[in-house]
Amino acid sequence: MGITIENNKIKLMNEYILREFDISSGPVSTAYKIRPHGLSRGDAWIPVFSFEPWLPFEAAVTVNGIDYEAGPHKQTKDWDREGAFDVTRVEQGKGVYGDVLKLYCRGRNDQVPGLELMIEYEIADRLPLLSKSVRVSNISGEAIVVDNVCVDIARLFEGKLELAVFSDYYWDIRRDDPYYFSFTRFEFPEKIGMELKPGESFETFKCYEAVTSGDRDEASIILHRIYKELAPWIAKPLIKHIVNSCTAYEELLEVADRASEDGIEAVELFVGQLFTNTGDYIPRPDLFPNGWEDMKRMVDYYHAKNIAVLPYCSTTIAWPDSEVFIQHADWQYLGPEGIRYNPWGLGNMCYQSPWGEYIEGKLLHLLDDIGFDGLGLDGPYHRLPCLADDHKHPNSHCVEYMNWLWEKSFFGEITKRNKIITVPQEMQSMFLGAHQRPGGYREEDQNAMGGMPLVVTTRAYTFDSRYKDPACATWTSCNLEEYHGHSIEPSETNPATYDHAFGGVFGYGHCGALYGKHLYYGDVTRAIFRKWVAFFKKYRRTLAGEMVHLARPNGFEPDAVMHVSPNAEIPAVLVVFNPVDEEKQIALELPLKYAGFTGGSLVNIERVGSIQLDSRGHGIVRLNLQPFEILTLAVESDRPTASA
Template sequence: MLRLYYYVILLFLGLSNARRFPDWLVDKVNNASQIVYLTDSNELLITNGLISRRFSFKANSFSTIEYYSHEKKSSLLRGIGPEAIVKLNGITFNVGGFIINTHGAYLNRTALNEAKPTPYPRRFTYTHYEIKDPQVPFPYSPRRGAPKDIVWPPMGKRLDVHFVRETVLVTVHYEIYDGIPLLVKWVSISSTRPTEYKLDGVVVEFLRLNMQWASPTMEVNVYSPHQGSKGYGWLDLETDEIHSSSMDWSLENQKNTPGSFQPRVVVSYKSLDMNISLEKMSIFESFKVHELLVGSSDSERKGLARKRKVRLLAPHTQENPIFFHMTSFDSKAIRNVIDQMSEVGFEMLIYSFGSGFNLETSDLNVLKKIKADVSYANSKGIEIGGYDLIALSRHVGKDWMATPEEESACFASDWTNYLFNKIFNIISYTNMTMLETDGPYSGYSCNSLKHSHHVNERDSVFWQSFYQKELYTLLRKKGIYINQPDLYFYSGGSKTGMGYNEQQYSLPRWIDMSVSRQGMYDDLINFIPTQGWMFVPLEDYQGGGAAAAFEPLKAHAKEYEWALSQYLGAGVAACYRGTRLYDSPATKSIVQKWVRFYKKYRDILTSDTVQVRRGDMQSLDSLLHVNPFSKGIKGLAMVFNPTSERIQDELILPLYYTGIKDKVLVSLEGQEFRPYTLDWDFEIEVPIDLKPISVTWILIKDS
């Protein structure tokens, strides 16, 4: 049985002659995802050749009996569990799964095949399954510099498995995608008599795991003389619920299996007392669990895997406009800086905090002024957006405040109705196409009994999260670019803060840029460059004074150029905050130089990064962009000498993730390409000779 199953997968991948298993991070894996009914064993298989999940219909149920990484030739499972758990009206029910008497330290497949499992006593009953295409929360077409070859919805397959109990229907959804070892899972619930049911909690995923797939924060066999072994972290889990989901990693001590202290993970809502009325929504949809079978403990590889997932499931985050934060609301000043932006190639203006812009204004004259400014900017090929503080630390009407928090607005009160109306009215009237929402909902509860969109404290976190995500999804459907200092990417958000805290932008310029480059380097392990913003305080910001501000620009031209090079060279947008981009022909030339560089190499600069050398301000530091699927430039390394001394050194560039196998061509700053041969570790050594406080870049392509 298993031999036939694995042979099917090998044929599926075209590996029956035992060729090297493809590395999906550097090789194109073009096999289509499939959902196959296995007649001989009465099982269902969902697979894309990289991973597979196999289900049994034994005990008149539906249960995962195998979860497998073909890349690692390793099963995730050491035991069987429910597909989901639902708590209704205070009573807990299992959904799918069955009970089998085997030792808990490992899964005895002979015993599993021969056993007669029993269903859970309090359960939903399996009825049928359906095969569909993947679903997406909003339409999307690439724009603002995003790759033109984005496929949305992503290619793959969706499996919907239906269960019923009395008048309640539970559907467990699974999605698998082509070319990535990723499975996404969620649960939906509905009832023909919704007034009779309160939903208290949902467990979306329950896995009994072998140690290598467990979180590295866990220690297994903790009573051993060696203080236990840590999980390898081969399974990377994330949810698209920012504030109310929980991933509970624990050791399962099963009384009937002595010596078995093995890992399990339960992914659920933080509260199992949510008290959500099914009457309020036709179908309750849970958050989604992203299950990425990386099969590695290496931080670089795990980071690249996460970044590939973001590009797949949140493709809008790849938009990368070069934007400017305008601190004046005066139309003359705005048009002056729009003219400058047009001259140097900037693409978006944001009415900054403190500029005098009020997103929530009802003043018709002000709205007309904004509309005219937007029209002028659009005529120059520039978009305009604006800033608003929407929830966190926002003092609004007393009836709309979260209690007992009292320092922030409740996002499930009538404040939400007010805010939605204001946002969509001003966008519609003025044609703004960007919104920066500071202080999005951050997870606090509210015990008010009078708010329109929640009943009490028990359901307040769920509904506040729901409406915050709904705002971003509605904005995304309208094509609005969204900055938000939180991780609402899968709901439609474009960008969040990267690699910094507010205080560092009050530091003296060189210290600020050094600290910022370190933080950005660290965050780029897990972020694609276009997911985050940095900050350049052209004017004084939070009291840093003349030592921190870049104005006057011509007096600080060297620092200004360094800032442009380190952010545009990383592919990361920065908030250049002030009232002008240049104040002399020299500073104009500096901005033009680096914007042209960015636009010329935009595709590779916004590709994923691998680490070369983290900055310690005592020697060279470097960051390498890689794209193994590019037909042109496959790598671009930025190299910095932040010291006061000339540095001559051999820089080791790790080129495995460029996808180049043997011979490579290397160019310094676009000059003549020279051949190199990769060593056994896919590395080359490039001679570097950099003057004090200077920057260079290296281009990499296949020979």
């Protein structure tokens, strides 16, 4: 296992992945096979390609519209292209997750641009994962503009192959190869136009190739466990309250007092609560008459209560009434025909203008000098174009890549400080350092409905989104006050809606976000609130595991999910919702193998009793639910009690 090198033959192998290379005449994969379920399948391997003698190439760089491939010098079959690079050096080492192979490639002749490609592979020791990236260096004496870099190529068989390819780049890296029919390239989705002066280099995104499963739930479980290895910071979410309606300094301190009493672990002081505007980041004088001194005193007060506190802020938004916007309108993105962008919808400031340095300094000041525990970011980079010729991007093509690099660097600075990042950015942001992102709810729904219809609709979309990323890496929405015109309509006289709203947060493994100055409104809602906080804290390790989808919410029948975490004290928790005012029954098949139970095991389900699993590790449970009831049932091994 790991990496073996014998002359010009190289093998990368773990329990799930086998990839072999011949580097004698250009780098080429002569075999690429996967083994879903690892050794459970015995010695049966599935080929990623079979009829061809090798993959078309290992990497490719595009310059002036021409692809230069690091591949075999001479192709066979219907392909008449020739590889443009020789392997000049091979290095082997150890990475974070497993063995690392580096292939250094230079052009075979003078027709190839003066670039060196360093192709890096890491084969994980324990995970069903191979990662790959390319560093491009200019070794010539003149500037070279790189249009694109293809990091790898594979045949995915229209999704039939149990191989998931993802990256830490925000946007889809997959593109059908126009020449090598039925192969998929993994490259930047748009031309990047990166200009390299002599001696300069840049690195691509990380391309991750993971062996998964043809079963949708099993595939998501495998991937989510990989994500938590790649981004361990996502696995420790804090119960979070969001407030922006305090009108006095004392009220801000009272929020900390109540949070401490109620079991809240983090508070985000939302838009407009702390600063005169988004952009200048000047403390509101009505709340903080002594400016930063008062704000730091407030942060210290939260810390004395063991509450993490985050400010609402943005890396890309400057309000039109902010001084930085007024003085530096040229720091904005400049779109086609001179268009500027709405700061409330998209973010309007370009990192490659002096804004990038300005906002990094402002936000790191909040962390380093004022002591905030993280940043509640809004308006991240949403792929806006910029045609400004006085920003750092040398052309309009490289804006997207350079802005991704800026966020990668900035998020890295925050992660090094062990601070929290929450951000409405693409899922891949977790690999750069983001702790949480939106978990599938839609603000469009909040604009159109409230009460139980909003609660069930939100739960349904959250259910769907948990195939994509784990609950611990996301938040869902529970608006106790109006947001976009509606709320969950909390009420002491209609506790069912309140119960289902909080169940859709904590029962789905989310830690928030709970929006509104007050979290409950009397004895009834307070009891429900405390029930769900206690539930989340009791089963925190299980909820930070993976979610199995059992029955999708539709608003008129019971719906259900199951959380699994084989290493937790409670390896599984079942959560079942009855969304209507009448008794309901439901039978559920529980794939408890994902919780670590083996076929034939006896398990004990809270309030149900002992059941025996079939040979696959699955069991059937039948439940009766009272009107609007939510059942939370722990699942444990049914161990015999030792005799006295």
